[in-house]
Amino acid sequence: MSSSDDFFVAEGPAAIGFRAENTKDIAPVFDFGVKAVGRTIGVFGQAGDTPAAPAGLFAGVLGTALDQPGVIGWSRENDGVQGASFAGNAVTAVSFHGVGVRAVSGNLAMRGSGQEAGILTESESGGFGLVGRSGQFGPGHMGPVTGGSGVLGTSALNPGVAGSSGAHIGVYGQSGQAGPPAPPNRPIAGVFGSSANQPGVIGTSTNNVGVFGQTANPASFAGAFAGSVLIDGNLTASGTKAAAVPFPDGTRRLLYCMESPELWFEDFGVAKLKNGRATVKLDGDYAKVIKSAGYHVFLTPEGDCRGLYVRSRRSASFEVRELQGGRSNVAFSYRVVGRRKDIKAHKRFAKIDLRPPKPPRAVGGRQQAPSPAIRTLLDTLKQRGPTIDPARTRQRAKPRP
Numbered sequence: 001m002s003s004s005d006d007f008f009v010a011e012g013p014a015a016i017g018f019r020a021e022n023t024k025d026i027a028p029v030f031d032f033g034v035k036a037v038g039r040t041i042g043v044f045g046q047a048g049d050t051p052a053a054p055a056g057l058f059a060g061v062l063g064t065a066l067d068q069p070g071v072i073g074w075s076r077e078n079d080g081v082q083g084a085s086f087a088g089n090a091v092t093a094v095s096f097h098g099v100g101v102r103a104v105s106g107n108l109a110m111r112g113s114g115q116e117a118g119i120l121t122e123s124e125s126g127g128f129g130l131v132g133r134s135g136q137f138g139p140g141h142m143g144p145v146t147g148g149s150g151v152l153g154t155s156a157l158n159p160g161v162a163g164s165s166g167a168h169i170g171v172y173g174q175s176g177q178a179g180p181p182a183p184p185n186r187p188i189a190g191v192f193g194s195s196a197n198q199p200g201v202i203g204t205s206t207n208n209v210g211v212f213g214q215t216a217n218p219a220s221f222a223g224a225f226a227g228s229v230l231i232d233g234n235l236t237a238s239g240t241k242a243a244a245v246p247f248p249d250g251t252r253r254l255l256y257c258m259e260s261p262e263l264w265f266e267d268f269g270v271a272k273l274k275n276g277r278a279t280v281k282l283d284g285d286y287a288k289v290i291k292s293a294g295y296h297v298f299l300t301p302e303g304d305c306r307g308l309y310v311r312s313r314r315s316a317s318f319e320v321r322e323l324q325g326g327r328s329n330v331a332f333s334y335r336v337v338g339r340r341k342d343i344k345a346h347k348r349f350a351k352i353d354l355r356p357p358k359p360p361r362a363v364g365g366r367q368q369a370p371s372p373a374i375r376t377l378l379d380t381l382k383q384r385g386p387t388i389d390p391a392r393t394r395q396r397a398k399p400r401p
Contacts, residue, residue: 209356261348263340265290272331276322290338303330
């Protein structure tokens with residue numbers, strides 16, 4: 001077979017159609033095992049009976065298979081698969097019924113960057129290191145998001161998805177149209193969630209904290225809200241609860257809440273005696289939210305009299321009279337304090353532990369096992385072991401940058 005021709009055809013039945021490797025236990029001598037340049041596809045690889053490549057597809061390497069991985073790349077010291085492109089996608093993975101890209105990080109994975117990673121993506125031009133989109137069938141890669149997750153990250157003992165940035169947002173998430181921009185004094189964050197018509201950030205937990213915020217600086221805040229806050233549950237604070245009230249000098253001053261070991265609702269009003277007697281009706285809405293029995297009434301006369309007392313309390317009104325049978329017509333103010341009707345069980349001075357509950361122990365603690373095809377390949381590579389004897393190496397392989 002000559003070194004050059006119009007084309008070459010390997011008809012078999014050998015196991016490998018074309019081989020470019022050394023026959024001795026020495027380091028490789030070729031810079032490229034295979035170099036192929038084509039107008040649309042440089043190298044086309046097919047395993048078994050698979051559908052034809054999609055029309056209009058351009059790729060340096062195209063690998064297709066019906067029930068197996070389209071491309072498998074493995075290396076002991078460098079990248080298993082490396083893609084570079086000046087104007088298009090460096091690597092494009094399309095799967096109709098499975099995972100577009102499956103990357104396994106373990107004792108056989110790439111460690112050139114000083115960290116283990118199934119997929120390591122970087123961007124130096126201000127773009128995204130990794131963009132994930134989804135079609136109709138689940139987590140995918142290309143196409144508008146219609147039915148699945150753009151990026152799915154899972155881990156048994158480590159973060160499923162980790163985002164880090166030296167000078168900007170670590171992780172940015174958007175649902176639909178973007179919501180209002182961040183405040184000018186807080187333009188960036190570790191995690192930024194935005195949406196015009198949906199919640200920007202949602203955190204849920206069955207046995208622990210849904211959203212946890214912490215600060216190590218007493219002068220800063222563990223959480224800040226620029227707008228109204230809705231709490232469907234109890235509000236507990238180990239410190240004070242205060243209102244920031246604007247002052248005439250333009251500053252804001254703190255006014256603190258009064259605390260009580262029980263749950264009360266208050267109401268205030270003004271009434272007037274007539275011949276030493278007065279019947280005061282409770283506000284109808286106020287009477288609906290307090291327990292009718294056992295509410296308290298505090299009276300303050302606003303004129304000279306012998307004194308006032310509450311003669312009777314009913315569910316909708318209470319009666320006030322002047323002491324010693326007095327018959328004056330002075331006005332008075334009153335303060336009514338009643339227990340909340342919606343609280344059924346309450347304990348005075350109840351103990352509380354402000355530490356977050358400890359998360360349950362991980363069951364098993366093992367990562368998801370690779371697919372049978374990947375497992376078979378890894379087992380085969382382990383059985384082969386190293387094929388290079390350093391003592392007999394004539395030329396060391398140069399690691400790629």
